[in-house]
Amino acid sequence: MKIFLDTANITEIKRAVELGLIDGVTTNPTLLSKEGREPVSQLREIIKLVHGPVNAEVVSPDADDMVKDAKPLSKLGKNVVIKIPMCEQGLIAVRRLAEQGIKTNVTLIFSSSQALLAAKAGASYVSPFVGRIDDISGNGMELIQEIVTIFDNYLFKTEIIVASIRHPVHFVQSAMIGAHIATVPFNVLERLMKHPLTDRGIDAFNKDWEKLKNALKSKPH
Numbered sequence: 001m002k003i004f005l006d007t008a009n010i011t012e013i014k015r016a017v018e019l020g021l022i023d024g025v026t027t028n029p030t031l032l033s034k035e036g037r038e039p040v041s042q043l044r045e046i047i048k049l050v051h052g053p054v055n056a057e058v059v060s061p062d063a064d065d066m067v068k069d070a071k072p073l074s075k076l077g078k079n080v081v082i083k084i085p086m087c088e089q090g091l092i093a094v095r096r097l098a099e100q101g102i103k104t105n106v107t108l109i110f111s112s113s114q115a116l117l118a119a120k121a122g123a124s125y126v127s128p129f130v131g132r133i134d135d136i137s138g139n140g141m142e143l144i145q146e147i148v149t150i151f152d153n154y155l156f157k158t159e160i161i162v163a164s165i166r167h168p169v170h171f172v173q174s175a176m177i178g179a180h181i182a183t184v185p186f187n188v189l190e191r192l193m194k195h196p197l198t199d200r201g202i203d204a205f206n207k208d209w210e211k212l213k214n215a216l217k218s219k220p221h
C-alpha cells in the first residue's frame with residue numbers, strides 16, 4: 001500500500017520525506033488555509049520536496065472554471081494531481097481533464113456509486129473519506145471494501161486513496177482490504193511507528209546493558 005501524507009505543512013513533509021516512507025502528498029483548501037501562506041507558492045515548495053503525486057484542489061463550482069483553474073496548477077510540476085470535488089460539474093471537468101492527459105483525484109466521496117461514476121469519468125484516483133463517515137455513526141471502512149470490490153469486478157485502473165484517516169486502525173484496515181493508498185495526517189504517521197511495548201522493551205534493554213557494563217567495570221581484571 002502506498003502512503004501519502006495528508007498535510008500542507010512543510011516541516012511535516014520534510015520529516016516524512018526524510019523517513020523515506022512517503023509516496024505522495026494530499027492537500028485541500030482547509031489544509032492550505034491552516035498554513036496561512038499564498039497557496040500557489042506553498043504548493044511549489046511542496047512539489048520541490050516530494051517525488052510522488054502532489055494533490056492540489058480546485059474550488060470553482062462549474063466545470064469550465066474547474067478546468068481553467070486546473071491548467072495552471074497542473075503546470076506547477078509533472079507530479080501534480082488535480083483534486084476535483086464529487087458533483088455533476090466535477091465529473092464533467094474530470095472527463096475533460098482526462099482527455100488532456102491531466103490526472104485527477106475525485107474527492108469528497110461518501111458512497112460507492114460516487115466512486116464508480118468518478119472512475120467511469122476517467123479519474124486517476126478517488127478519495128473516500130472514512131473518518132467523516134465514522135463521525136456520523138456510519139462505517140467508513142465498509143465503503144472502502146465496497147469500492148475495492150467494484151473496481152476489482154470491472155478492472156478499473158483508478159486508484160483508491162483512503163482519506164480522512166483519523167487513527168492507526170483505519171490505516172491497518174485499509175491495507176487488509178487492499179486499498180491502493182492511505183493518506184495519513186502526520187500525527188497518525190507518528191503513531192503508526194509507536195507501540196508502548198516497543199518503548200518499554202528498548203528501555204529495559206538499555207538498562208540491562210548499562211548494568212552489565214557497570215558490573216564488568218567493577219570486576220577485577
Ligand code: E4P
Pocket residue numbers: 006026027028107127129131132163164165183
Ligand atoms: C484528503 O485528501 C482529504 O482532504 C482529507 O483526508 C480530509 O480529512 P478530514 O476529514 O480529516 O478533514
